[in-house]
Every structure is written in C-alpha cells, then in structure tokens.
Amino acid sequence: MEKRILEAFHALANVLETYFSFERQIMATAFFKTGANGSKEIVTEVDREVEEICIRFLSSFFPKIPVLAEEHYNKGDIIPHEGWVFIIDPIDGTSEFSRGSHEWSISLSAVNNLSSQVGMLLMPQDNLRFSACRGTGVICNGKELVAKEPIGNKNKIAVSPRQIQISEFKTRIKKSGLKPIPVSTLTIKIVSILLERVEAGMYFPQDGKSANIWDYAAAILLLEEFGGKMTSLDGSPMPFSKRKIIHKDGWLATNGFCSHDELLRKLQ
Numbered sequence: 001m002e003k004r005i006l007e008a009f010h011a012l013a014n015v016l017e018t019y020f021s022f023e024r025q026i027m028a029t030a031f032f033k034t035g036a037n038g039s040k041e042i043v044t045e046v047d048r049e050v051e052e053i054c055i056r057f058l059s060s061f062f063p064k065i066p067v068l069a070e071e072h073y074n075k076g077d078i079i080p081h082e083g084w085v086f087i088i089d090p091i092d093g094t095s096e097f098s099r100g101s102h103e104w105s106i107s108l109s110a111v112n113n114l115s116s117q118v119g120m121l122l123m124p125q126d127n128l129r130f131s132a133c134r135g136t137g138v139i140c141n142g143k144e145l146v147a148k149e150p151i152g153n154k155n156k157i158a159v160s161p162r163q164i165q166i167s168e169f170k171t172r173i174k175k176s177g178l179k180p181i182p183v184s185t186l187t188i189k190i191v192s193i194l195l196e197r198v199e200a201g202m203y204f205p206q207d208g209k210s211a212n213i214w215d216y217a218a219a220i221l222l223l224e225e226f227g228g229k230m231t232s233l234d235g236s237p238m239p240f241s242k243r244k245i246i247h248k249d250g251w252l253a254t255n256g257f258c259s260h261d262e263l264l265r266k267l268q
Helices: 002-019 045-061 094-098 167-176 186-194 213-225 260-267
Strands: 030-034 040-044 067-069 084-092 105-112 115-123 128-133 138-140 143-145 156-159 179-182 200-203 229-232 251-254
Touching: 002 045, 002 105, 002 115, 002 128, 040 045, 040 094, 045 067, 045 084, 045 105, 067 213, 084 094, 084 186, 084 213, 105 186, 105 213, 115 186, 115 213, 128 186, 128 213, 156 167, 156 186, 167 260, 186 200, 186 213, 186 251, 213 229, 213 251, 229 260, 251 260
Parallel strands: 067 084, 156 179, 156 200
Antiparallel strands: 030 040, 084 105, 105 115, 115 128, 128 138, 138 143, 200 251, 229 251
C-alpha cells in the first residue's frame, strides 16, 4: 500500500507543479477565515483550489481512504484510530505565499493506525520535492538525502521571524547557545534541517497560534527518516490521536547530530 500511495503522491505532485507553472501568487486574493484554533488566518482561493485538486485526485485512486484537509476541517473532526487517512495542507505558509515569498509548501501525508507512513513536501517555486516512506529514507528530487555532521551551519536554529523579536524568547534562545535564523513556516523549518542549513527548528507556544496535524504529519516523517526528531516543547510526542490534532504547546525539531533532549532542557 505504501508504494502505491507514494506513486500516487508523485503523480499528484506532477499535476500540482503544472498548476503552479502559471503565476498563481500574483492572481491570489487573500482574505480572512477563522482557523482551526479559533483565530483569524489568511486564506486564498489558491489554497482551496489546490486542496480540491488533491482531494479529487487521491479519492479517485483510493475511494475508501478518508481525507482530512485544512480548508475542509470542521471542529470535532478526528483521526481514525485504525486504518488509513490522507492528511493534506494545500499551502503551509499562506501569509508568505500571498506576499510573494518562497517560504511555503504543499504537504501530503498518509497516516495508518495513527502513524505517518508516507509523506511529501512540495515546493513548486523552488523545484523541490521531498518524499519518504517509513523505513526507506528521504528522497529529494530523485536522490537520497544522507545526513552529514554539520560544519559551517552548526549551532543554528530556525525560528519564526516574529518570535525572534520577542524579548522572552530571545533570552531563552540565547541561553541555548544557538544562533536564531528567521524561517517563517513549520514545513520550511524542517526543509532547512533536511538541506542542512540549520541544526534545529522550533516554535514557542503563543496565544492564538498552533501547529495542526496537517502542518506536521508529512514533515515529522521526513525528519525521522533523515535521522532527526520532533517533539512538543514539553518533550511529549507530536499528537496524531483522535481530537488532539490542534497542537498549541510549541515544538522542537532537531537533526541526528544535535542532542534533542539537551536542547529541550535549555529552551525550557
């Protein structure tokens, strides 16, 4: 099943790359919605079009597998305790997308029995496609990514540009001994680790903000297949179960060469 799903993800990625061969950012009109965590968030018609493309495509090949997608999320939706479910984020980083930035991605994942088994992050503007099946490593644009101990980028951590400016967070990062590098979105922070631009990425809890399952379902699989680790800032696993899919407790992601537990202690 995993192989079939991965093949479908690649076929879908080809469709989406064709969709973004036109300049969608210029045409995208941004407006506000109430997000899954109850706060106001930006959305565009491109988010909704991409999500519809993904749902139609995957449902045509796997009609019995349900789909959980950001723009179709209803309060109270849950992840099935058993069996497969597709989890889709049509654009992680809509604010950045609407401003013309490249710090956004499309996230596709297939979860089975509350564990992410197949994942893909697609960055059409940068011609980057990251994919993984559980236990087989990470592939980027057809080539396996092999983690190497960092030299020039050691002691760098990807942090939200907004959080870098907050004095409390600046103090905590300084105590960790890491140099903060501004990176906007969750998935692009993970991509920065995969491309060995930083050793770690993180997000402090903030009112009205969350990391939802469609943000991290694919990213956490890619990171783990790269030898890294991602947890909540309290050290607990990122939630996949039932109603715990709106995660408000912050998170930390590290590569395989950075001591995750030690960095958690410093940031706490």
